Amino acid sequence: MNKKVDILVIGAGPAGIVCATTAKRYYPDKDILVIKNVENGCIPCGIPYMFSSLKNPQDNILSVDALVKNNIEVIVDEATKINREKKSVETIKGDEYGYEKLVLATGSLPVVPKIPGIGKKGVYPIIKEMDYLIRCIEEVKKAKNVLIIGGGFIGVEFADEISNIGGINVYLVEVLPHLLANSLDEECSLLVEEKLKNKGIGLFLNKACVEILGKERVEKVRFQDSEELEVDAIILGIGAVPNTKLAADAGLDMGKGKGIWVDEYMRTSDSDIFVVGDCAGKRDFYTRRDTAVMLASTATAEARVAGANLYQLKVVRENKGTIAIYSTYVDGLALGSAGLTEISAKREGFEIIVGNAEGADKHPKGLPGASKIKVKLIFSRQSGILMGGQACGSISAGEIINIIGMAIQQRVSMTELETLQMATHPYLTSAPTMYPIVLAAQDAYSKI
Numbered sequence: 001m002n003k004k005v006d007i008l009v010i011g012a013g014p015a016g017i018v019c020a021t022t023a024k025r026y027y028p029d030k031d032i033l034v035i036k037n038v039e040n041g042c043i044p045c046g047i048p049y050m051f052s053s054l055k056n057p058q059d060n061i062l063s064v065d066a067l068v069k070n071n072i073e074v075i076v077d078e079a080t081k082i083n084r085e086k087k088s089v090e091t092i093k094g095d096e097y098g099y100e101k102l103v104l105a106t107g108s109l110p111v112v113p114k115i116p117g118i119g120k121k122g123v124y125p126i127i128k129e130m131d132y133l134i135r136c137i138e139e140v141k142k143a144k145n146v147l148i149i150g151g152g153f154i155g156v157e158f159a160d161e162i163s164n165i166g167g168i169n170v171y172l173v174e175v176l177p178h179l180l181a182n183s184l185d186e187e188c189s190l191l192v193e194e195k196l197k198n199k200g201i202g203l204f205l206n207k208a209c210v211e212i213l214g215k216e217r218v219e220k221v222r223f224q225d226s227e228e229l230e231v232d233a234i235i236l237g238i239g240a241v242p243n244t245k246l247a248a249d250a251g252l253d254m255g256k257g258k259g260i261w262v263d264e265y266m267r268t269s270d271s272d273i274f275v276v277g278d279c280a281g282k283r284d285f286y287t288r289r290d291t292a293v294m295l296a297s298t299a300t301a302e303a304r305v306a307g308a309n310l311y312q313l314k315v316v317r318e319n320k321g322t323i324a325i326y327s328t329y330v331d332g333l334a335l336g337s338a339g340l341t342e343i344s345a346k347r348e349g350f351e352i353i354v355g356n357a358e359g360a361d362k363h364p365k366g367l368p369g370a371s372k373i374k375v376k377l378i379f380s381r382q383s384g385i386l387m388g389g390q391a392c393g394s395i396s397a398g399e400i401i402n403i404i405g406m407a408i409q410q411r412v413s414m415t416e417l418e419t420l421q422m423a424t425h426p427y428l429t430s431a432p433t434m435y436p437i438v439l440a441a442q443d444a445y446s447k448i
């Protein structure tokens with residue numbers, strides 16, 4: 001079949017869906033077609049919660065209702081080739097679709113380390129596809145000993161959730177000295193480690209899994225110090241790589257290899273082809289160096305920029321780069337990180353000053369449900385600009401980190417945070433006299 005559409009989007013993950021719906025709002029008269037190669041996708045951030053928190057894993061389906069409601073056509077097929085001169089895309093089913101504007105939202109693929117035995121049955125990379133994940137959950141539920149490889153936020157979430165199933169020995173191995181070490185400083189990582197240990201999860205830190213042993217199925221793993229551990233299922237949580245093959249084959253500029261090169265408006269080296277989400281190259285907020293941060297929140301922000309600007313530059317954007325803003329939740333403990341950590345700031349060569357504060361998330365702290373919240377802020381010593389922050393403790397950390405993230409993006413100063421005007425209420429927030437962001441800024445100021 002040959003068909004011509006105005007806007008063709010490849011991929012229906014968070015970036016593809018948001019880009020298509022945004023484009024429909026800005027250009028209501030344009031025909032939009034989305035091609036997705038997975039019949040039933042999953043909400044990626046909800047995948048760990050399919051193992052236990054969600055009674056029915058199918059509830060984590062990534063719906064395309066928003067596309068259908070907006071009169072956007074969706075087909076299940078796989079784009080295999082872009083013909084830039086003809087402005088068309090070929091698919092695995094043998095069809096060809098012409099376009100005026102093409103959006104690549106092909107996402108990322110899980111990293112599968114090249115260690116002996118990695119292809120054995122019982123080893124599961126995280127693929128964002130419902131039928132595959134349901135099979136994986138069923139297998140994990142039958143297992144006695146499950147190992148998660150990778151102690152970043154995804155690995156930690158899997159360990160926590162799988163331990164809630166009950167009757168399974170859960171282990172987590174991380175090559176760095178601490179969990180979440182790329183996004184949190186040691187004091188916050190220690191809180192997570194304590195939580196997981198208290199749940200009976202076996203932690204192997206500063207250790208690498210170098211071999212997977214067994215006949216057809218995984219039976220054991222070997223670590224670099226020759227220690228062995230009996231396991232019957234392994235989940236790989238060691239990151240993802242941008243899915244760039246289609247773009248590379250089409251001769252688009254691939255930048256420095258950490259995603260397809262794009263300008264501020266998500267345009268590639270071909271001005272009729274845009275790229276959004278995990279497959280798009282990212283630049284660091286502070287150094288402008290290429291970085292491999294891949295988050296749904298960043299992906300959807302990029303998708304909104306591209307969707308609005310496909311035909312004309314309607315939404316002016318000063319893309320300051322990605323600040324890497326994350327949050328996670330481990331057994332009642334909420335953690336968030338935005339921008340540089342103390343360690344990463346020092347590694348980059350920034351002269352910094354750090355402020356800490358700890359208090360209750362309600363006031364007075366004797367109110368029912370009040371719990372602890374810790375905030376850490378990292379400022380440039382000389383210029384006093386906020387460069388990073390972390391919040392750990394009660395659920396409010398999830399939104400406190402978004403305030404910190406906004407402040408980083410707006411280059412807010414120590415003085416501005418010290419004199420922050422905020423809404424407070426006994427049941428909803430810390431006391432105005434003890435607001436942790438303000439206290440952390442004051443603590444930093446006192447060290448100058």
Ligand SMILES: Cc1cc2nc3c(=O)[nH]c(=O)nc-3n(C[C@H](O)[C@H](O)[C@H](O)COP(=O)(O)OP(=O)(O)OC[C@H]3O[C@@H](n4cnc5c(N)ncnc54)[C@H](O)[C@@H]3O)c2cc1C
Nearest residue numbers: 011013014015037044045079107108277278294295296297
């Ligand atoms: C377990 C897990 C938990 C996560 N939790 C969080 C979180 O809490 N917060 C957060 O911000 N981020 C989280 N992330 C990261 C987040 O999932 C990604 O950043 C997000 O999915 C990126 O969206 P995307 O649309 O760019 O790519 P993807 O979600 O990868 O979607 C791309 C889609 O394109 C399809 N596709 C690829 N090639 C083709 C082709 N040739 N033809 C047709 N279709 C194609 C793919 O099959 C896929 O469906 C998590 C990731 C994982 C794996």
